[in-house]
Every structure is written in C-alpha cells, then in structure tokens.
Amino acid sequence: MLTIGDYLKHKRKDMHLSRKAFAQGIVDSSYLARVEKNKNEIRAITFIELLNKNGISLGDFLDNIDMLHFQNYLYQIKVREAYIAGDLDTLIKLSKNPVTSNIMRIVVNWLIAILTDQIDTFPEKNKVIIKNFLLEVEYWDDDVLWIIANCLGMYDLDQVNGIINRILGSYTDFAEYNDYKIKLLAEIAVNYLELSIKEDSYSIKQAKVANYIDHLPACSSIFYEKLKAKYIMQTHQLPKINGSISFILESI
Template sequence: MTIGELLKEYRLKKGLTQKQFADGIVSTSYYSKVEKNEHRITVEDLVTILEHNDIAMWSFFRKLSLKGDFQHEYIIKLENDVLDAYYHSDKKKVEEIREDVEESTVSNKDEYLLTIDGWLEILKKDDEEPNLEVRNALKDKIFNIPDINKDKLNLFCNFMEFYDLESNVMITKNAINKFIDSNDTESQEVLLAIMDNLLYLSIKENNFNYVNYIISNAEKLPLKPQFYFYQNIISFYKHLTNYHFNDNKDDIDVCRAIIKSMKLTGMKSYGTELEEFLNNHI
C-alpha cells in the first residue's frame, strides 16, 4: 500500500474530508494529489498530518513498505519512543513497540528487535528470570564491533548491566582514551553517560576502586548545555562517594538537592529511582 492510499484509508475511517484531514498543513488540492499518488508528501508534513489526526506513527508506518526518508523517520521514532518508555519504566509500552516493529517492514528488523529485547531485560525486576540468550547476543554484538566507534559506544552505554564490573571498566577506559579529548560532542555525551552508568554499577556493588578515576576524567570534559544532565549525575555520585568515606551530611544534602532538581525539571521517575538508590547507600 502506498502512503497516499493509506492516508485515504485512515481519513475515510474517521469520516473526514480532505480539507479537514490536512487542515493548515498542506493545501487541499495538494493533499488530494498525495492520495492519488501524484504528489510526494514530505516526511515532516506526513508526521504533522498523523499527529493532527491522532494517528499513531507506529500503526501507520508498519503497514507501509518503508523506504528512504520514511524508514529513517521510523527508526528515529523507534529509538526515541523506546528510550522514553524505558526512562518511565513503562514495560508495557516497550512491549507494544516491539509488536509494531515485528509487524513492520523496516530493514535490519532483527537488530532492532534484539535492542528492544535488551531494554525489556533491563526493565526486569531482580526476581525475574533473565533471558541469557538475549543478554549474550547483545554482549557478542558489542564485542564483535572491532573499534570503539559511535555504534559500539551507544550499544555499550545502553547495556552495561549485562557485563561484570571488570569488563565494564576495561571497555570504559578504552572509550575514555579515545574520546576524552575529542571534538565530537555527541561521542563525549555518550561517554559521560557511560561514566554515569559505571559509577552507578560500582557503588551498587560497593566497589569504589575506580570511582575517583571515573569522576576525575568526567570533570575533564567541558561544560556544555547538552552535558548538564550527565554532569549533574556525576556530581550526585561524587558527593555520595564523599559521604561514604567522610560521613559528611553536607554531601547528602547536595545529593538530595540534585534529586529535587530532577523531579522539578520533569524527570520525576528518574529522580525517584535516584532517591531510592541514595536511601539504599547511606
């Protein structure tokens, strides 16, 4: 089915005229030719029409033979929605996204399904049985990427919990050596996220052998607006570590202030998880 045919199908189901369906986005005459496959609609206009008519992108895109820009838009939406669902601990939403991807025509579908299965593994509670096949497949995928490039950096950042601490430290050191002095802001942002994760895993295991090394390297990175969240978390773990060694209540006050800031800026779920982590380690 073409984009035009599918838009027409959704429009008729909603009982709308072409003018109502594309109101304020493209002209009625232009939209009419889109439905007839005489005009090609842009990705931006298509997404806007779908949002205007309360049509889920997943439901729409999975019925298409995805190509070019539309496939790219689908993948971006996939990655953003999975991350958003993960940060809100919304396992049901991740499962729904997985079902949509399973039914889609996206290229490299198996790779995306494996990544989504990885997020579902991370969302499992401690008493749930781990899927070792999924976890090992992701670990193998990361190790099989020969160099620390952006793809490997992102994959490793997302699934560090599947490794033992020593392996995490080894890979993180390699990443630090390659990207600490880089001018690539995106890579440095992921590097900060990796260091955040490693601090979390180290403190969780009550292993402070590498904490100062991680924090000192994190503080070498420049202050940039896009780094604020990660540098804030680095500060949280730094003060929690200071409290571990010095028993200074001022450090806990700083940790609580960071948690409050998280909640006030819309990251309530993350702030709550950070608060639980703090309470378990003081």
C-alpha cells in the first residue's frame, strides 16, 4: 500500500536528491526521514510545498495513488488464484515482485509457508512487522483488509480479537461496499471461526461473527463463506445469540 512517505522517498530517489536538498526551506531532513519511514504524518500544506519546490505536480501523486490501487487489486487476485490452485511457483514469483509493498510480500510468504507446511518456522520478525503495521495504520482500506484476511492465522485467538471487534463494529454499511470489500470481510470472519475451532476456544463472539456473515448482502462472491460459516457453527455446535442464529442462505 503506497503511503505519502513511500511516494516522497520514491520521487526523491528518482531525482537523485538527498533529503536535505529535497526538503531545504520546507522542513528539516530528519523530519523528512521520519515521514519517509511512515513514523511521522505530514501536513497537507507542507506536502504540497515539497511537491512545488521539487517541480512535482499534485496530479502525478493522485495518478500514482489510483494506479497503485489497481495494481494492488490485480496482485491480490493473482495471489488468491495461485494459493487456491496450490501453485507454488507463481506464489514464489509474486513474493519477489519488487513493485508491491514489503507487507504484501510477507503475506505471500506466509501463504507459501501454509502450502509447504512450514508455518512453525515462519520468521517471527515478519509476524511482528504485520502486527505493528495493523496497529499503526488508521484507515483500513481494501489492501489492509486483504492483509488481515490472509494473515489472521499467524496469531493466537486472543491477539486477533481486537481486529474482529473493529470489523464487527465499524464495517456495517454493506450497501456502500463493493463486492470485493464484502468478499474480504466475509473471508476475515470465516478465518476467525476456523481459528477458534483450531484453538478449541468458543465464546459468544463466534456467534456474533457467524451472525455478521449471515447479514452480509446476498452475492455469489461470498456464497462459499456463508455456507462454510453455517457448516462450522452447526458441526461444532458453537454457542448461539439468544438461543438461535439464522443460517438461511439468501437466494443467490
């Protein structure tokens, strides 16, 4: 996911400028370093001043943001198709894609570890990187939801409860979401149910998550997730809200 810091760093290096030269007269180089490392935010007026000083148009920034979102979407689709097909060669190639973010490449390496039964040796530092990223990022766009959907199994149930609470409480305007976001939300919820089964740990939250999936809009893209949630809840007799949960699948 491209950040303002990533963009400024990329443009500065393309221009072969030091931080001091790039930021001179606007901010000090140490501040720019923190922005480039995504450790500091930057005011909009300061950002525009940096662009103007270095002859970079605001349109270039907006075009790069839009193009990157599309590129990330295509990348995520390729990863999903390769993972479902068990295509390790393609996943390995995607894990080395220099265009996408380091975070997304870590996600792909995690999926490779799952397919090769090497999750026990997956680097702890990579788990920490993902965890810190999720703690620091304020807005969860589709890219962040994709990361969560694919990496939930990295952590223990207790470690992901906060994520699930945020999903259940914040992502409820289903009519405003496209099919892709709905799909990601459904995947996160189902993955949480599977994690609870794996850890043999059940609570009222599992029922709330299943209820959340049940209330996602009827669309063919999440038929599998709705059916899987029903199967998990019925097979493992997880607790229900107020004694019952509707698992009637909408006509699709």
